[in-house]
Amino acid sequence: MKWIFSILLAALLAMAGDGLAPRGGPSDYPAHASAGRLTLAVAAVSVDQAKKVFGARIDQAGYLAFEVALYPEPGSEVAVSLSDFALRLGEDGSSVRAAEPDVIAAATIPAPGFEQSNAQDNDKVTVAKTNGIGTAAGGTGTIHGVQGATRGDYSDEAPPPPSAGAKAAARKRLDQSLTSRQLPAGRITQPVAGYLYFPKPPGRARKDSFQLSWLGENTHVTLIVPPLK
Numbered sequence: 001m002k003w004i005f006s007i008l009l010a011a012l013l014a015m016a017g018d019g020l021a022p023r024g025g026p027s028d029y030p031a032h033a034s035a036g037r038l039t040l041a042v043a044a045v046s047v048d049q050a051k052k053v054f055g056a057r058i059d060q061a062g063y064l065a066f067e068v069a070l071y072p073e074p075g076s077e078v079a080v081s082l083s084d085f086a087l088r089l090g091e092d093g094s095s096v097r098a099a100e101p102d103v104i105a106a107a108t109i110p111a112p113g114f115e116q117s118n119a120q121d122n123d124k125v126t127v128a129k130t131n132g133i134g135t136a137a138g139g140t141g142t143i144h145g146v147q148g149a150t151r152g153d154y155s156d157e158a159p160p161p162p163s164a165g166a167k168a169a170a171r172k173r174l175d176q177s178l179t180s181r182q183l184p185a186g187r188i189t190q191p192v193a194g195y196l197y198f199p200k201p202p203g204r205a206r207k208d209s210f211q212l213s214w215l216g217e218n219t220h221v222t223l224i225v226p227p228l229k
Contacts, residue, residue, distance in 0.1 A: 035221035
């Protein structure tokens, strides 16, 4: 049984990703504040920087990236879950939780041939998909993600687009890039850092700041994160 546990543990660690190397200290980030037994520090990631890091325009799919670092007090152990973080969406106080990398990758590089089509004009092909931002109640806010229902029946006369394989490979690479750099979760005793990804707040201007919250063990803190110039 020990080997089974070892395999499962290795798989979980691989899924979690390595994150990033934390900066020298919390003050090296534009926004930081103490929250219980740790200090939370955050920096917004510009569109150009995100494209350079991930090799894709996740902003065009409706997502933003934030560099987040956690600095626990010496000798303390803090439980961290990605669901503890939320980004405020609007004046009504609604918020969104961090999005999963595979959801972002699917929205950024959608499968070819599964966009909304005129399937009714061809009774041999039935393709239907709705891509967009959906909502689901959960936790203390509203969770937004990409939703869609797909079904494709291709006849011999209408094969899948030839670029399907290339797009699938690019989507997988983006998923892996987002996952490997994501903020590590679990119980931490040392500083950790990584990216968190959120849907873009609607109607937000470039000059507007962000409100990012962390709800940890018996504590809550909200940071005002300035946008990058």
